[in-house]
Amino acid sequence: MGRLKRPPALAVGDRIRFAGQVRGVLEVTAQAAVLEDADEPHRVVALVELFQAEDFEVLFQPERMPLPASSLLEMLPAATVRQALWWESHILEVLHGLSPGAGSGSAPRPEYGPGVSLTARERAKAAELIRAGHQATPSTVARLRRRYQQDGVVGLADLRSARKTPQFGLVDPAVVDAMRQAIKEGIDSSTRTGSFLIWRTREILGQSPGGDSVDWPSRPTLYRLLAKLTVGTHATGSAVTRRSKAHGANAPFGELTVTAPGEVMQMDSTPLDVMVRLDNGVVGKVELTGMIDVATRTLSAAVLRPSTKSVDASVLLARTVTPELMRPGWVDALKMSRSVLPHRRLLTLDERLEHAAAKPVIVPEMIVYDHGKVFVSHNFRASCRFLEIECQPTHKGSPFEKGHIEKMLGSVATMFAQFLPGYTGRNTDQRGRHLEQENLWSLPELQELLDEWIVAHWQNRPHEGLRDPDHPGRLFTPNQKYAAMVESCGYVPVALSGQDYVELLPATWRAVNSYGIRINNRTYDSPDLGPMRQRDSGVTAKRGLWEVHRDPYDVSRVWVRDHRGGGGWVQAAWKYLNRAPVPFGDLAWDHVSHQLPKATEEELTQAVADLLTRAHAGPDQPAGKKGKKVKPSKSDRRVVARTKATTAVAATVPLPKPQHEPPPEEPVEEDDETLADVIPLGLFDPFEDPWKRP
Structure with a gap:
């Protein structure tokens, strides 16, 4: 079968x-x-x-006719399209016996009926068109029929009217190639004008074989050609942007998927476009070093220094994994307990968060950075190994590989720095005059303003990169994204202990004298330094000096390692702390008398507006409406009084009495009632057990 x-x-x-x-x-x-x-x-x-x-x-068996590229008809004149559609109706009758306009039940005409060959139908259609006054031959009908079967209605159109002009007109290709080479040579050079590039083009063309016989275009044509070839290259613009675009990736940009806070973080430094008054009274600029979390866009830490060093990167790590405590003068709306962050859940892990500001504590898993001296140093890498953080340097000349931190640093300039006195602008063309005569902030004061701005504005500002996948029209703030990720991925931040925090701080070696320790014209002392005074530490490599760790952004205290007593830490406070408010102490985080369940959007907006107004006025210059000075409120004076009241502090860090009694302070002027009694508050002690109940 x-x-x-x-x-x-x-x-x-x-x-x-x-x-x-x-x-x-x-x-x-x-x-x-x-x-x-x-x-x-x-x-x-x-x-x-x-x-x-x-x-x-x-x-x-003929292949199935491909779908026509009907969009090409939009490039043709209307008359050409009408002619193609007219031919289509006749060709369809040749192929199928009926024209598109035939009614239901219509029968083909005899010359196009069943049994009539295509050749006969084509002869019949040509004769019909000739009788109607059109010029057509059987070969023309056959040719158009084959083109229609291959390209659809586009094959019936006269495409000569849609021909594209050459990209560079009638310019000789040799001139185009020479100008491309001239533009490429200027990538890493200083910026020059278009006339130089045209001159260099002629030089290159003259050195090439047969270049003398090439027709040299007119001056307007050359400038039009230069404009076409330099689109998007910044050949006559910013040298930094030109190098960045030339050395950037040619392939499509990828997307790094992150699912938890701290999974990928980016770090970078840049000069801040603001003049500040340094400790020695000299006016100068400072550098901003920041770290951002890619998953939540949280600006975990940002520090200012006259010049960034490797120890500053280590301090940045310490500040990233340490709760940001409320500071004197900060509004109650900036507390973590008033924010969208999962405050109660985190409070069960670390009670230090009870008085923390509304900024997440994020422990990095991987840090992406460039090849700056700060980040490739042994000190920074040692700190990363200590915290078990993976280091991922970018490729050289590829700032786009850490675009999140690059964008953030630019945002700080546009959303914060321009509101400050002494703002210099991005370059000399934007710089004003006599900036050093303005009411400039000191470095510690500017640091505190920046920290407050991060908590008040950045963490509560909807971010374009934080969109809801199911509702793309909705934007998240960094705090909202952090709270959502904690719910989805179960992220638990493990903040540094006091021992770890002090170990990460930069170290210096000093002698312990009878009056204490002197660092940067500040004297630090503590009764616990008694056994160390005027004695040798036993560290021969350091000539008997004592190891002192300090936070360069908090001048109120230092820590001294007791080399003779087991290697523990002794905290010493600034000797004259009572004569100036502490820039970064937590002396007044609980001065607010009432608590609200959540910070409203209006409160946060008002806090940001007040911050920028205060920052623009400069130190000791409260600004009111229309630039007029306003009188501090009773609440403000109460906070100032508590901030200054540091002569009697907590027993954890007793301060010695000054050698010379300070002159009595002038009494605060009252309107109708006396200020409340000053309640002295203690300094933050990282070694104190956070679970210890008073």
Whole structure:
């Protein structure tokens, strides 16, 4: 028994072999097929007879006509499109026997009916068009029919009207190549004008073989050519942007998927466009070093220094994994307990968060940084190894690989720095005059303003990169994104202990004298330094000096390692702390008398507005409406009084009495009532057990 064979598919237009002839299929019905025949106009053969014939063979089956590129018709004039559609109606009648406008149940005309070959139909259509007054031949109809079957209606259109002009007009390609080379040579050079690039183009063309015989375009043509070739290259603009674009990635940018806070963080430094008054009274600029979390866009830490050093990067790590405590003068709306952060859940892990500001504590898993001296130093890498953080340097000359921190540093300039006195602008063209005569902030004061701005504005500002995947029109703030990720990924921040925090701080070696320790013209002392005074530490490599760790952004205290007593830490406070408010102490975090369940958007907005107004006025210059000075409120004076009241502090860090009693302070002027009694508050002690109940 023979194997069953499925009959082949048969359609109009196929070429088959049957009864010793090669025939075309004119029509196919359910039971029979109409074929071409050499002796008669056509031959009707039953499908059963056709498929069982010994010599039956399908020789050619036309491929399915591809979908036409109909969008090309939009590039053509309307008259050309109408002509193509007119030809389409006639070609369809040649192919199928009926025109597109034929009604339902209409029968083909005899010259296009079943059994009539394509050649005969083409001759009939040409004769019909000639009678109607159109110029057409059978070969023209056949050519258009084949083009229609291949390209659709676009094949019937006259595409000469849609021809594109050359990209560079009639300019010789040799001139174009020479100008491309001139532009490429200037990538790493200083910025020059377009006239230089045109001059260099002619020099390159003259040095090339046959360059003297090339037609040199006119001056306007050369400038038009230069404009086309330098689009997006900044060839005559910023040298920094030009190098960045030239050395950037040519492939599409990828997307690094992060699912938890701290999974990927980025760090970088940049000069801050603000003049500040340094400790020695000299006016100068400072550098901003920041770290941002890619998952939540949280600005975990930002520090200011006259010049960034490797120890500053280590301090930045310490500040990232340490709760940001509320500071004197900060509004109650900035507390973590008033924010959208999961305060109660985190409070069960670390009670230090009870008085923390509304900024998440994030422990990095991987830090991405560039090849700056600060980040490739041994000190910074040692700190990362100590915290078990993976270091991932970017490729050289590829700032786009850490674009999040680059964008953040630019945002600080536009959203914060420009509101400050002494703002210099990004370059000399934007710089004002006599900036050093303005009411400039000191470095510690500016640092505190920046920290407050981060908590008040940055962490509560909707970010373009934090969109809801299901609702793209909704934006998250960094605090909202952090709270959502804590719920989804179960992230638990493990903040540094006091021992770890002090170990990460930069170290210096000093002698312990009878009056204490002197660092940067500040004297630090503590009763616990008694056994160390005027004695050798035993560290021969340091000539008997004592190891002192300090936070360069908190001048209120230092820590001294007791090399003779087991290696523990002794905290020493600034000797004259009572004579100046502490820039970064936590002396007044609980001065607010009432608590609200949540900080409203209006409160946060008002806090940001007050911060920028205060920052623009400069130190000791409260600004009111229309630039007028305003009198501090009773609450403000109470906070100032508590901040200054540091002569009697907590027993954890007793301060010695000054050698010379300070002159009595002038009494605060009252309007109608006396200020409340000053309640002295203690300094923050990282070694204190946070779970210890008073």
